[in-house]
Amino acid sequence: MSTTQPTEAQRVHLRRAVGFVLMSAILPGSVQSFAGNRRIGRLAMRVYGAALVLILITGFGLLVARGFTAGVLLEPWVTMVLRVVLWILFIGWALLLLDSWRLTRPLGLRQKGRLGLSITALLLIAGIGGVTGLAASALTGVSNVGEVFQGGGDTERKAGRYNILLLGADAAASREGLRPDSINVASIDAETGRTVLFGLPRNMQRVRFPESSPLRNLYPDGYVCDEGACMLNGLWTLGEEHADLYPEDSEPGLEAMKEGVSETLGIELNYYAMVDMGGFKSLIDAMGGIRLDISKPIPIGGGSTKISGYIEPGEGVLLDGYHALWFARSRAESNDYERMVRQKCVMSAMAKQLDPMTAATKFVDLSQASKDILSTDVPRAEVATLAELALKVKDQKIASVNFTPPMVKSADPDFDLIRTTVRANLDEAEGLDEAAPSPAPTSAAPSSAAPEPEAPATSAAAKPSETKPSGEATPAAQKQATPKPEQTKGAEDDAPYTQTEDLEAVCSVSA
Structure with missing residues (x-):
């Protein structure tokens, strides 16, 4: 095996080859713009530049218009398009990086340099692919979340x-x-x-409806029937049984449950x-x-x-x-x-x-x-x-x-x-x-975490x-x-x- 030292020309060739590969990994299309197909290089730089601008705009939107931006990103069709675009960009990036490796004329390098350059190029492609996979998985999660949040609720604060x-x-x-077993309201x-x-216990009886409810006329004295069978957790089924009273509501059972709980509390x-x-x-x-x-x-x-x-x-x-x-x-x-x-x-x-x-x-x-x-x-x-x-x-x-x-x-x-x-x-x-952080005076009532002596249960x-x-x-x-x-x-x-x-x-x- 030859043990001769590399010439200056070979060292320059290696440095240039490594530079090509790294430049292509950092800025796709940059190598092609001056050492390969310039038309493809310029097109690639515009495409990836536009992608970077879109990322910056999204980040800025999450800072200054968080609700609107998050709402757009949570649209399932948006995340689906982004996932497709993401993988297309990765494939293009990988091809550009491989083309940059080709433009280095690796066969002209010494064996050790050629092997190192090839491994570097493959590792960079694998790294970019890993990041792309993580981003695509995150978008899948965002899509799942978006499918949950269908909207329809009241966004206006209620007394703050x-x-x-x-x-x-x-x-x-x-x-x-459907009979909910657990009924709570978080304020x-x-x-x-x-x-x-x-x-609220699921077996609460005589639940009332607000005057605006169409069920109020049917149950003016509350949801009452024989043998105590009319309970709070039955309101969902009750609403569905009287769906004709909620002609504009796609979920009459939910609306009946909301009405009963709201009126109760x-x-x-x-x-x-x-x-x-x-x-x-x-x-x-x-x-x-x-x-x-x-x-x-x-x-x-x-x-x-x-x-x-x-x-x-x-x-x-x-x-x-x-x-x-x-x-x-x-x-x-x-x-x-x-x-x-x-x-x-x-x-x-x-x-x-x-x-x-x-x-x-x-x-x-x-x-x-x-x-x-x-x-x-x-x-x-x-x-x-x-x-x-x-x-x-x-x-x-x-x-x-x-x-x-x-x-x-x-x-x-x-x-x-x-x-x-x-x-x-x-x-x-x-x-x-609103209270000041200073200790409460001794005359104040004790914290509810401790039992009150001689107080009724x-x-x-x-x-x-x-x-x-x-x-x-x-x-x-x-x-x-x-x-x-x-x-x-x-x-x-x-x-x-x-x-x-x-x-x-x-x-x-x-x-």
């Missing part, structure tokens, strides 16, 4: 808040119609993200989000599971199936999708009201434990799972706004109020009490945002539970504004249920 109806539904073939301050979560709703509980586990699995502090064993199975095991109590228990689903929906050895608390724990954990790294690395899986199990009327143009708000919610504790016995008797609810309690808790949340339900960081106290004036439910003496008819407003009595979200 966004009120979102959260439904957990199980539309199994064995069930008659989120549009500026601070401070959230109050109101839970006394607040206007912006949006809804419904999760299919049957596919719920795929979303948890895509997250990598959730961690909860669990205070009691939760049966797996029960009812029509045999109990096959238990989710054992403990701190920081990692639940995969299967076990999280059973934790949220299990009714054995408990009641609907405790089940509501467990569902809130799961929702809070999902909101707080989806970290940015997981969202970035599992974006496609998360988006696919969301597309399969989630439906909502949030418009695409509002996704960016709500995503920013979600980050604020993530940094705060979520207040929780369940309208359950003994505070509210499900068979005969005091709707005035419910509305007053909602208003008091929203006022309290807004007061916390019912009073806990009128306050948010586990909502405030240490050092924050509830203003006494607002505490006094929250009424005590005097007519809950008959709540024992709902026995053996007990008040489970304190989330930590059953579970809490792990830090």
Whole structure:
């Protein structure tokens, strides 16, 4: 083998060859514009220059017109076109880079230089292809998200808040119609993200409809029928049965549910989000599971199936999708009201434990799972706004109020009490945002995270539970504004249920 040193001409040739390959990788078409087919080179530079300008315009749009730009990008047809264009650009880029390698006249290089140059060119093509693949996957995820957000909701803030109806539904073939098992409303301050979560039991009866509802004439005294069969979770099916009363609405069941919940709580709703509980586990699995502090064993199975095991109590228990689903929906050895608390724990954990790294690395899986199990009327143009708000919610504790016995008797609810309690808790949340960070005076009422000595058991339900960081106290004036439910003496008819407003009595979200 020859051991002669390369000549100066050979060194220049190698440097020129490496420069060609690197220039082609950085600026496609640049090499062809002066050393190859100049027409193709100039065309390529214009095409890739236009692509760069489009990327810069998009980035600028996300800064100054985020809602509009995000709305355009979330259009499925836009993402499909972008994916096709992206791969066409990659193929063109790879061909230009290979042509640049050809223009270097690699056969004129020494063997070692020729091998190194070829490997460099292939690695650059592989790297560009990898980046293209990641970008195409991201666009696939964006397309999945865009398919979820169909629009139709009310984008106008309600007294400075966004009120979102959260439904957990199980539309199994064995069930008659769609009957949501989990019914909550998240009221989120549009500026601070401070959230109050109101839970309504699925078996609440005598639900009223607003005067604007076409169902008001059919049920002027509320949704009442024989043997207590008319319950809150039946409003969806009721709306579908009377679809003729909603001629301009494509989802009469949803509209009936919104009307009943809005009238019950006394607040206007912006949006809804419904999760299919049957596919719920795929979303948890895509997250990598959730961690909860669990205070009691939760049966797996029960009812029509045999109990096959238990989710054992403990701190920081990692639940995969299967076990999280059973934790949220299990009714054995408990009641609907405790089940509501467990569902809130799961929702809070999902909101707080989806970290940015997981969202970035599992974006496609998360988006696919969301597309399969989630439906909502949030418009695409509002996704960016709500995503920013979600980050604020993530940094705060979520207040929780369940309208359950003994505070509210499900068979005969005091709707005035419910509305007053909602208003008091929203006022309290807004007061916390406005309060100075200095310690509260000793005369103020204690935080709702701690039990009040000698207070009636019912009073806990009128306050948010586990909502405030240490050092924050509830203003006494607002505490006094929250009424005590005097007519809950008959709540024992709902026995053996007990008040489970304190989330930590059953579970809490792990830090």
